[in-house]
Amino acid sequence: MERTETAGAGELSVPGALLDGVPRQRLRAGTGVGADAVSGADAASGAAEVADPGAGSVEAVVPVPVVQEVAVRAFPRVWRLLPTPTGTPFTFWYAVLLAVTSYVADNADPAWVDSVLQASSTDVTHLVQAPVLVLVASALWVAGGLGSPFAAVFLLVLTALERRIGALRTALVFLAGHVVATLATELPVGFAVLVGRLPDTSLHRLDYGISFGVAASLGAVTGLLRPWIRWPVLVLFGGMLLQDLVNLTDPVSNWGHLIALGVGVGTWRWVRRWSAESTEALRRTALRGPALPTAS
Template sequence: MTEVLDRVRRFAAGRDLALAYAAVVLVVTVVIALQPPHVTEELVLDSSTNLANLRSTPLLVLAASAFVTPSLAGLWILVPLVWAYGAAQRWVGRGATVVVAAFGHVFATVGVATLLAAGIAQHQLSRHLEHEPDVGVSYGLAAVLGLLTLRLRGRRRRLAVVGGTVAAAAYALVSQTFTDLGHLLAWGIGLGTAQVAAAVRRAAD
């Protein structure tokens, strides 16, 4: 038992941000999923960063949407989340990890919302998209993964950057959903912060 506890403590060391975030998302998602179906749907919709909510309560939904997954099936994403946030926290610290994730979540959301609003205004997209649910941790995760490419060196970094970009772009083209376009934007934001971090590191050396 002592050995198990030691392993847990070693794993948790330097990953408290990742584990706390995953725990909150897990609890919130389970509580919402246990409600009657119509209540679950309403709670997810109320937490969504769709255009209607961004116009009425932008700050509230930008924060709330980052702690909700649309269904219990979506909780699988907590596994890569704990790994990525944990790796970032142990490398650059809690503050930098939160900033990168927040930038990815917020700016990818705003970018998607801007494209949706433009498409609807030009009558190229249906107006019902204003109320489509959009919640989850994936934008922040994509940005953190982009940041982590800076930990790689030489050819491995180039392969990660090119491979990740191609994969995200291809998936967005195939799925043709604005959510997957948001993943591509968030990944790009993470890569951008990695370049800034690299420039700062070079200036400090």
């Protein structure tokens, strides 16, 4: 739910609805709140008369902020569910990049695409040879293309998270899930090969995509949801990941998704603090109006 107050100029918005369990307000700079509210007569005129004891009967007119009625919006604007270049730059431009790489993967020469994906794979061999490069390269592709469910989840979840904690912090959460889940799944594979429990071919496997980062971001954003929606989302998503693990569709990736989700849940403390700081900064900016002139 969004609440809207109108007065003055310069509009700032704070998304509300399910996040943080507290409806957010759309405030305009210079809007008075609470003790700054004026009486009906003064609010209508936008000014209050203040007697100047040093000027005898002369009165000074001091303008005061005007507080108008609050319009309640039952649902957030649909466009706020999707990324925008100014509101959510990290999610927006990352989505553009993924759209480009997905188009290339669908239309370029299959042999060339296969070689590029192999080079971007975060398998043990590539992690030993060029860990930073391969971790970045693997996150430039969407496994399954734009039709993958993770592509839709990417747009919705990262947009919601970035609107609450900012671009850099959202990138940090995404990167933490991507890196931690990758290392937590590939390093045991390397150790198992070293002790002879797995064949050498396990060192070369095709593993790329954004799914670990998306799982971590979803886990993080649930910390901002109200409890009645937070736990069903976690149970539903976690149940799907567990089902994949039971079916042994891809044990390494399945474990990675669960680990990434745990990484996201583990960031709740910081995500909530960052969200509160961001909300307070927006509120202070919205309520900071022009200085009132003093009587001479």
